[in-house]
Amino acid sequence: MKRDKKIRVVVSKVGLDGHDRGAKVISSLLREAGMEVIYLGMYQMPSDIIKAAIDEDADVIGVSYLSGEHLIYTPQIVDEMKKANLDHVLFVAGGVIPVEDISTLKKMGVDEVFVAGSLTEPIVKFVKDNVRV
Amino acid sequence: MEAKEWALKVRRGDRKAASKLISAIENKEKIARNVLKLLFYGTGKAVSLGITGPAGVGKSCLVSCLITAFRKKGKTVGVIAVDPSSPFTGGAFLGDRVRMMSHTRDDGVYMRSMATRGYLGGLARSTLDTMRVLEAMGKQVVMVETVGTGQDEIEIAQIVQTCLLVLTPDMGDDIQAMKSGIMEIGNIIVLNKTDLPGKEKALLDLETALRFRSPAEEGWSTPIVSTSASKGEGIEELMNEIEKHQAYLRTGEGLSKFAFKRAEKEGAVLLKDEIERAIFHGLKGTGLRRRYLEKIAGGEIDPYSAVEEVLSRFIKDSPQESIRPLNQKKAGG
Numbered sequence: 001m002k003r004d005k006k007i008r009v010v011v012s013k014v015g016l017d018g019h020d021r022g023a024k025v026i027s028s029l030l031r032e033a034g035m036e037v038i039y040l041g042m043y044q045m046p047s048d049i050i051k052a053a054i055d056e057d058a059d060v061i062g063v064s065y066l067s068g069e070h071l072i073y074t075p076q077i078v079d080e081m082k083k084a085n086l087d088h089v090l091f092v093a094g095g096v097i098p099v100e101d102i103s104t105l106k107k108m109g110v111d112e113v114f115v116a117g118s119l120t121e122p123i124v125k126f127v128k129d130n131v132r133v
Numbered sequence: 134m135e136a137k138e139w140a141l142k143v144r145r146g147d148r149k150a151a152s153k154l155i156s157a158i159e160n161k162e163k164i165a166r167n168v169l170k171l172l173f174y175g176t177g178k179a180v181s182l183g184i185t186g187p188a189g190v191g192k193s194c195l196v197s198c199l200i201t202a203f204r205k206k207g208k209t210v211g212v213i214a215v216d217p218s219s220p221f222t223g224g225a226f227l228g229d230r231v232r233m234m235s236h237t238r239d240d241g242v243y244m245r246s247m248a249t250r251g252y253l254g255g256l257a258r259s260t261l262d263t264m265r266v267l268e269a270m271g272k273q274v275v276m277v278e279t280v281g282t283g284q285d286e287i288e289i290a291q292i293v294q295t296c297l298l299v300l301t302p303d304m305g306d307d308i309q310a311m312k313s314g315i316m317e318i319g320n321i322i323v324l325n326k327t328d329l330p331g332k333e334k335a336l337l338d339l340e341t342a343l344r345f346r347s348p349a350e351e352g353w354s355t356p357i358v359s360t361s362a363s364k365g366e367g368i369e370e371l372m373n374e375i376e377k378h379q380a381y382l383r384t385g386e387g388l389s390k391f392a393f394k395r396a397e398k399e400g401a402v403l404l405k406d407e408i409e410r411a412i413f414h415g416l417k418g419t420g421l422r423r424r425y426l427e428k429i430a431g432g433e434i435d436p437y438s439a440v441e442e443v444l445s446r447f448i449k450d451s452p453q454e455s456i457r458p459l460n461q462k463k464a465g466g
Contacts (some may be wrong), residue, residue, distance in 0.1 A: 005160045006223070006248070031224035038246045041231035048237045055244055057152040085149075096383065 007131050010058040012040035012049045014065070014073045022116070023064040026129055030062075033124040046076040058089060059131045065095040070105060076080070077110035088132045094118070099106050136167035143172060143270050148243065151270045155245055155401070157261045169262055172269040173423035177392060179268040180208075180379060181275045183289040185255060185318070186299030188281025191325040192230035194362040196301060197277050200236050202372045203274050211267030215257050216277040218248040218350050219276040225249075229278060243267060255279035255286030258406075259398055264292070282315055290318035291398040294391055295378045297371075299323045300339070302331035317346065319355060321374045327359040327367070408448070413449040 004112045006093050013020055020042050027037045038056045040049060063077065072094060081089060093105055094114040102113045112126050142150035153436050157165035168264025182199070184192050196212060203210050214229035225248035236242040244261065252258040256279060263463050290296045308318060322337055322343075337341075339357050348354060356374050360367030382388045416422045425443065428434045 006250075008258055013264075027226055029227045033218065033220055034219075034223040036218075036225045036227060036246075036248045038227045038230055040234060044234065048234060051237050052234075052244075054148055056230075056246055057156040 005037040005061065005133055007127065007133065008038065008056060008058050008133065009035050009060040009062055009127070010038045010040060010053045010056055011062045011064070012044045013042040013043040013054075013078070014044050014046065014063055015037065015050065015067065015069050016038045017043060017065065017067040017069065019066040022066060023062075025062065026062060026094065026099065030127065031122050033128070037126070045078040046073060049077060050086065053086060053089060054084060059133050060092060060127055062092045062094065065093060065097060068096070070095070071101060072095050074105055074108050074110060083108075090127065090131055090133075092123075092127065094123075136164055136171060137274070139164070139168045140171035140269075140390065143266060144349070145166070145415055146271045148270075151243065151266055152245070154266055155247075155263050158262045159250070159257070161225065165262075169265060171364045172265055173460070176265050176268045179211075179264075179273055179275050181264060181277070181293040181295070182278065182375065183277050183293035183296040184299060185279040185282050185286070185296065185315070186323075187283070187288045187304070190281075190299045190301045190304075191279075191362045192278050192299050193229040193325065193327060195297075195360065196229075196276055197233045197235065198360075198362050198368045199276065199372070200242055201244075204239065204241060204367055205457075209271060210236075210243075211264075211270070211275045212242070212244040212271030212278070213247055213260055213263050213267070213276070214244065215247045215249060215255070215260060215280050217280050218250045220251065243270065243272060244260055249280060254288035255282045256288050256292070258402075261402075278434050284312060285314045287318045288398075289316060291393055294388070295320050295375055296384055297321050297323050297375075299325050300335070301326040302329045302335040303333060307338040307341060311345075317349060318352065320350070320378050321358045321371070322355055323371060324357060324359045324374065328361045328364065332359065347454075350381075350387070350395075352385065366370045412443060412447045416443070 007029050011023055013023055027039050030037050038058065040052055049061060053081050076095065077091065081091065090111050091109065092112050093110045095116065097113060099115065105113050111130065114123050139154060141149060143154055154165060154168055184196055186192055193214065193271065200210050200212065212233065216225060216227045216229060218225040225245035225246060230244060230246055233244055236244065247257045247260065247263065249257045260277060264275050277285060277289060277293055296318055298315065299324065302324065321463065322339060324332065324339065336357060343355055358367055358371045358374055360371055425439045429436050429439055
């Protein structure tokens, strides 16, 4: 890793999901781990998240789901990432996600899923170990 | 990718090429400078705007309104939004984009969030270079939003043509308005959040304070514009004032004076960077840096003499000998 390289993470909510506490907690956590977190806020569409990730040269996209729409939006986000040739970008999902959906999400193309109750250290470690910079 | 190809891609407006270049600049990769050398020519003509003021006065919201207004006029827009890095962890929470997301879908707009990474003065070290990248990719208006400022972060005024100082009705009393520093750098003062109480008193304090300031620019008297960015009020008037200031710069020697001022600033920053780089490169692995610091901390050597010693060790030519007029050849060479 180059000396001055910082990990840049785009954190977003997607769709009609008004619960942003989790996304903010994760953002603070990654910030404390020395990363640059670009927070997009609520009510974003998959295409908006991807466009922001391009402009911001994000290494990681983190999406927080708390409204049960993870199986609907995840394929759309993965699709947009493919269209934009963002295969090198890590895609991490989190939030209130039933454990039985984790393997489905991974098959769809999510690199890792952290459900509610996840400890902070493994999240930071996963990002640092897997980011492709 | 080669510098030439990279520069070409940026000039064609390739977002990814521009975005990667900005990261390379921020990460101080060597190739970035070679690309910037190529991009320099032909830039410096875009309209540049600075938006500064204390934290939470509505700068991002105002930028969003201005993007809309410039887009309506058919102008393409580049935005750099600076937020602070932690001096302890190096991390940053960049939240300006939240207020500007409505422009994400617009291909005529490029927005970049930028952390200060230890650079003081309300900007990031890479801000000026990034302005050049945005212009090279074809953006006609380049806006820079500073970090939330206190009283003394005035660097923005040196790198943008038109600087907006944003305040709110609860900015403090007339004593605050009378202070030097940030109060002097607005070519236009924007009183935002005028839906809050206290607007009339704040306007009076600002007007009174301005009356006793000698004008920073001859022939330009700083206007005060009231806005409520969240409601989109006052934006038209603000756009008029921005255009007036731009017209003012274009009529006299304003723009060339500004270009000189910016070159002066940039030259100084680059020179300082290079000297630092040369010295740190020279000290690397020698253990000298630590020994000097320990000696200073232990009271064995004063910091002034230590710095002089380091300088004479790594900068061989004394400046007097090495500086020649630009176009004059070395005697006999």
